Amino acid sequence: MQEKVDVILKEVEEAKANTQEELEQFRLKFISKKSVVGDLFAELKNVPNDQKKAFGMKVNEVKQAAQAKFKALIDNLETSIQGGASDHEDLTLPSAGHTLGSMHPLNYIRSQIIEIFERIGFNVADGPEIEDDFHNFTALNFPENHPAREMQDTFFIEKNPDILLRTHTSNVQVRLMQKQKPPIRSIMPGRVYRNEAISARAHCVFHQVEGLYIDKNVSFVDLKQTLYHFAKEMFGKDTKVRFRPSYFPFTEPSAEIDISCQICKGDGCQLCKYTGWVEIAGSGMVDPNVLANCGIDNEEYTGFAFGMGIERISQLKFRVNDLRLYTENDVRFLKQFSTLH
Structure with missing residues (x-):
C-alpha cells in the first residue's frame, strides 16, 4: 500500500x-x-x-x-x-472598432416628458423607492380595506408590514407637500413596483411620471390645458385628446386621458382594441383630504395631479408590443434605438 x-x-x-x-x-x-x-x-x-x-x-x-x-x-x-x-501578434492588423452604445428607449421618453413639462414651469422631484404605509397609502386617502393594500398588488417588507416598495411615485407628492409651501409645480419620474405576474402586457417593475400643481384658484381647466399641451407636444399637433370620468382615492373629480391611436390614427386596430383611442394617463383634482393630510390649507389652496406610465408612452412612440423587452438588455432590441439622441 x-x-x-x-x-x-x-x-x-x-x-x-x-x-x-x-x-x-x-x-x-x-x-x-x-x-x-x-x-x-x-x-x-x-x-x-x-x-x-x-x-x-x-x-x-x-x-x-x-x-x-x-x-x-x-x-x-x-x-x-x-x-x-505576444510572439505571434501581427502589428499590421487594423485595430478593433469601438461600438458605441445607444440611449435606452425608456430613458429617451423620460427625458422628453421632463423637457415638455419643464418648458411650462414644472421642476423635477425625487423620493425613496422603499416607502412607509403613510406616504404610499394613508396620506393619499386610501381606505384601510382598499384592494391596493392587499399582498397581490404590493410588495411589503416581510419583517415590517408598514414598509413596502412604492406602488406609484405619488409618495414623492406627499413628501413634497409636507416640506414645501404652495405654490408647488413638479413632476415625479421614477421606478415603481407592483406584485404582478410578468407578461408581455404587465411587469412587476415599471416607470411612472406623476405631476402635481398646487396653488390658489387651480381648476380642472388648468389640468385639461396642461395635458392637452403635453399630448400634442409628445405625439403631434393632430393628436386628439379626450377625458373620461374615473375614480382614484386621491383625486376628486377624477378622469382618465385617452389619445387617438398613433398606429391606426383612430380607425381601429389591435392596440386600441378597435376603439380608436388609447389610455395614456390618469388625473384629477387633488382631494381636499390629501391636502389636509399633508398640512396644506384646503380652504385656501386647490390643485391637480396626474400620472402616466413611461412604458405605455414608449409603446405608442416605438410600437413595442412586449414590456419584457425593456428590461432584458437584449442588444438586438437596444440597437434599434441607436439613432436616438
Missing part, C-alpha cells in the same frame, strides 16, 4: 500540462472527488489500526502535493499562452 502511495506521489511531481486538455486530465486524475487520491482515502478503512496514522499522513501529503502541482501547472500554462500570443 505504501508503495502505491509513493508511485502516485511521483506521478504528481513529474506531471506536465502543456494544454488545457492535459491540465483537465491532471485535475480529473489527482484533484477531483473520483481521483486516485480520493481512492487512497477510501482505502484507509482497510489499513491496520497501528498503520492508519502514518498512512493517513502520507495520503494527505499526496493530496497537498497534487493541489500545489495543479496551481503551478495553471500558472505555467497561463504564462506560456500569454508569451505565445
